């Protein structure tokens with residue numbers, strides 16, 4: 001953590017979803033490896049993990065050179081590309097893609113991090129409104145709807161494929177702030193991705209980006225918290241200092 005000066009004037013929060021509030025359980029690599037195994041192909045978990053990290057990231061990096069415009073069709077095609085790159089040697093790639101697409105659209109495939117429920121409750125108790133704002137596609141509605149800590153946020157989800165722009169396009173963050181009904185300099189953007197959740201949000205003019213550093217990466221120069229509850233406690237303390 002570096003500086004949280006002036007946080008008593010923060011009026012709202014934009015929260016990333018994957019890696020910030022939820023994670024796949026079992027892991028992405030395990031689920032992909034199992035899909036391959038159902039077609040008789042053995043792929044090491046570590047190899048799947050390496051390929052997924054590379055192709056998911058490359059796909060985003062390529063996009064960042066372009067307009068970052070998106071919709072449901074573009075997301076669907078993007079995931080087809082990623083799956084084909086991660087599992088290139090399958091006898092029936094369409095079947096594997098359909099299975100993986102359906103799997104990650106189900107709430108049973110995900111879990112909330114344990115601090116998320118208490119963190120969201122504390123933010124609500126101190127009167128700081130939240131928007132979950134994600135580069136996931138519309139499957140997030142079904143996923144969040146099945147996770148008890150997140151069901152209350154489904155009506156206000158901000159999803160890039162529905163907004164028309166992906167993070168880190170400025171229009172995405174502006175849309176999320178407008179959804180909160182707040183000026184951008186009163187809103188924190190919080191998430192696990194330094195580019196999409198911290199630097200992109202700050203370039204778009206939001207008050208601050210905060211890294212949720214669940215893997216303890218401790219990146220230099222970024223404000224970070226190990227989990228959502230810690231961040232909520234700091235915001236609550238800032239508010240009570242301002243009232244005194």
Ligand SMILES: [Mg+2]
Nearest residue numbers: 016018019192
């Ligand atoms: Mg994330």
